[in-house]
Amino acid sequence: MAEKPKVAFYWCASCGGCEEAVVDLAEDILTVVEAVDIVFWPVAMDFKRSDVEAMKDGEILATFINGAVRLSEQEDMVKLLRRKSKLVIAFGACAHLGGVPGLANAQTKEKIIDYYYHTGPIVENPEKIVPDPKFAEKQGFELPEFYEDVRALDQVIDVDYYIPGCAPTPPVVKNAVLTLLSGKLPPKGAVLASDKALCNECPLNESKPDEGIKIEGFKRYYEPEKVDPEKCLLLQGLPCLGPVTRGGCDALCIKANMPCTGCFGPLDGVKDYGAAALSFMASVIDSNDEEEIKEILEKGIPDPMGLFYMYSLPKSLLFRKLYIKEEK
Amino acid sequence: MDKNFEPKIVGIFCNWCTYAAADLAGVSRMQYAPTLRIVRVMCSGRIHPEFILWAFKNGADGVLIGGCHPGDCHYIEGNYKTLRRYHLLKKLVKQFGIEEERLRLEWISASEADKLVKVTNEFTETLKKLGPLSLREKLPEYAKKEV
Ligand code: FES
Numbered sequence: 001m002a003e004k005p006k007v008a009f010y011w012c013a014s015c016g017g018c019e020e021a022v023v024d025l026a027e028d029i030l031t032v033v034e035a036v037d038i039v040f041w042p043v044a045m046d047f048k049r050s051d052v053e054a055m056k057d058g059e060i061l062a063t064f065i066n067g068a069v070r071l072s073e074q075e076d077m078v079k080l081l082r083r084k085s086k087l088v089i090a091f092g093a094c095a096h097l098g099g100v101p102g103l104a105n106a107q108t109k110e111k112i113i114d115y116y117y118h119t120g121p122i123v124e125n126p127e128k129i130v131p132d133p134k135f136a137e138k139q140g141f142e143l144p145e146f147y148e149d150v151r152a153l154d155q156v157i158d159v160d161y162y163i164p165g166c167a168p169t170p171p172v173v174k175n176a177v178l179t180l181l182s183g184k185l186p187p188k189g190a191v192l193a194s195d196k197a198l199c200n201e202c203p204l205n206e207s208k209p210d211e212g213i214k215i216e217g218f219k220r221y222y223e224p225e226k227v228d229p230e231k232c233l234l235l236q237g238l239p240c241l242g243p244v245t246r247g248g249c250d251a252l253c254i255k256a257n258m259p260c261t262g263c264f265g266p267l268d269g270v271k272d273y274g275a276a277a278l279s280f281m282a283s284v285i286d287s288n289d290e291e292e293i294k295e296i297l298e299k300g301i302p303d304p305m306g307l308f309y310m311y312s313l314p315k316s317l318l319f320r321k322l323y324i325k326e327e328k
Numbered sequence: 329m330d331k332n333f334e335p336k337i338v339g340i341f342c343n344w345c346t347y348a349a350a351d352l353a354g355v356s357r358m359q360y361a362p363t364l365r366i367v368r369v370m371c372s373g374r375i376h377p378e379f380i381l382w383a384f385k386n387g388a389d390g391v392l393i394g395g396c397h398p399g400d401c402h403y404i405e406g407n408y409k410t411l412r413r414y415h416l417l418k419k420l421v422k423q424f425g426i427e428e429e430r431l432r433l434e435w436i437s438a439s440e441a442d443k444l445v446k447v448t449n450e451f452t453e454t455l456k457k458l459g460p461l462s463l464r465e466k467l468p469e470y471a472k473k474e475v
Contacts, residue, residue: 106423148468155470257411275377278420282412288398293412297419304416305423317381319471322463 005061006180008040008072009091010081011097013072013101018092019043022064028174035181036061039238040081049077052084056162060085062180064163068101068314069151073144082157087180089192093166093263095153096191097273098314100166100313102150105313105320106305142307152314162191166263166311169249171239193248195268198260202251203231203243214286218300221258233259234284239300239307244276272317274308281308335389335455337363337448340379341436344402346394349437353406353445360445361452364392370422371395373406377417380431385463390430390455392447397435426451429454430461 011019025032039060063085069075082088084162093099093194104112117123117130136143153159176192179185187191199205207230219226219237227236233254234240240259242251246267253260266273281301287293301307309316341347347368353360369375372395380391391415395407414433422428432451436443464472 149450149471151470155473272378272381274420277382278416279377279413282416283409285412288408288411290415294415297412297416301416301419303423304420308420314471317378317385318463319467321423322466327350 004035004037006039006059007036008063008081008085009043009245010040010063010065011043012065012095013070013080014092014094014099016043017167018066018094021092021170021173024167024170025173026170028170029067030175033275044107049080052080052139052277055084057083058086061294062087062089064089064091065096065153066091068098069153069156070101070104070147070149071144072147075147075156078153078157080183087160088157089161089163089176089180090153090159091163092168093164093265094313094317095159096162096164097265097312098150098152098227099311102312102314103306103310104150104151107321109146113146139304143296144204150314150322155314160188161186162189164191164246164264165249169252171250172248191246191265191268194265196247197267198245198247198251198254198264200248201247202232202254204230207232208235213284216286216309217296220300229257233257237300239281241277241281241308244270244273244280261310262308265312273312274316276306277308278304330459333456333460335363335452335460336387337365337390337392337455338383338388339364339366339394339448340375340383340398341366341368341374341394342374342402342406343368343370344438345396345400345438346372346444348436349394349436349444350442352424352440353441357442358441358445360448363452363455364448371401371403371406372410373401373403375410375413377413377420380417380444381421384426384430384461385467387464389458389461390432390451391450393431393433394436394444395433397437400437426461426463427458429458 038045039105040052063081065078065088069078090096094101104230113130117125118128131143133143133145163172165172167298179192213235215237217237238259241262242260245262246264249264262273262277266276270276285293285296287296341350350366372393375393383391393410395410398407401407418428418431421431434447
């Protein structure tokens with residue numbers, strides 16, 4: 001019997017939701033397991049780093065990596081897996097675009113450490129202990145380094161394909177895996193999902209008026225009882241990012257009365273997802289009066305970076321908030 | 329502060345008004361700060377926020393958007409969209425740590441060459457006070473790739 005192709009899974013800075021997404025394949029996972037040999041999967045199986053090290057370069061057919069990269073350990077592992085794998089697939093929004101952990105690029109490393117170890121409201125740390133790789137070394141063990149920035153996977157290693165989503169939905173995962181196993185590989189760098197905007201598959205698309213969308217102001221998410229489930233959410237003033245976001249998720253959030261927050265990321269050809277989202281969101285405002293526009297934006301979009309770059313700050317043109325001198 | 333610092337301004341002007349004003353300033357031999365690099369677009373509504381972020385990333389110290397006066401846009405609505413994007417974008421660049429004064433919007437009609445001159449000179453002064461942005465140099469190597 002010919003050997004089954006080898007497959008590995010790994011996680012970096014992620015919430016674990018992407019691991020669930022694999023398990024969410026339900027029965028379909030059996031088809032996958034039948035077709036491949038899983039050689040490394042820390043969340044579910046007992047293989048160690050040394051097992052990976054013992055493999056030949058390129059021995060693994062495909063490695064699926066989820067999560068962004070912030071620690072030296074993560075960088076180390078993904079570089080090792082890159083060497084051992086023919087294909088590396090960035091799995092989920094964090095590996096693809098930086099994801100929610102990528103929002104940490106809106107802060108400096110020092111501020112983050114300070115908040116989580118000293119000033120945060122639930123922190124009690126009278127001895128002011130912080131993780132210190134040098135101290136750990138003296139005790140005879142190793143602590144990974146906490147880097148300055150969060151990076152998406154392709155800012156660390158070469159990535160062959162991307163599977164989008166926070167987390168990727170089972171049909172997207174299934175299709176992507178089947179495509180890879182079929183041997184008919186798409187061009188390198190492809191995002192393995194639809195290349196049409198979410199609106200295209202949205203059940204509320206029909207309720208959009210022909211003359212386009214105009215809204216008088218934005219509502220915040222916390223008033224779900226005021227949402228009409230039959231009508232385009234954007235038209236009702238909810239800042240839905242469907243028009244600029246890649247589809248393929250079956251509009252799951254929309255079906256639950258939640259506007260799209262953009263986890264599938266930009267469509268092909270868009271350099272900066274947030275800029276595209278901002279451009280369209282500003283254009284639907286129904287006002288030509290400067291003062292009124294300012295007021296609508298002040299009330300409705302208090303945090304443009306958080307709204308438009310919720311999943312893609314590290315992959316934005318500007319990458320992170322600048323370290324500015326005034327902060328001294 | 330470096331006294332000899334000459335800011336780089338990227339001016340993105342609409343074909344029908346501000347670009348024509350720059351043309352007029354030129355043929356009338358008006359003198360103004362040599363800090364402006366002009367990009368012509370058909371309408372200020374064509375200016376994707378991406379262009380502006382890209383300019384900041386790749387060496388601009390300031391970006392000047394020029395369009396027709398409200399009500400005068402050749403394509404009726406374009407400059408109103410610009411106006412809305414501009415205010416949202418100002419909030420965004422501030423969050424990125426870029427001083428919002430580095431982004432400026434002006435309505436300059438085809439006959440207002442003098443206004444173009446005044447705005448360019450003023451903007452140059454503002455940017456001289458702020459100093460160079462040098463955003464690219466401040467980014468780590470792996471972030472420079474996203475062109
Ligand atoms: S044509 Fe000048 S702003 Fe639209």
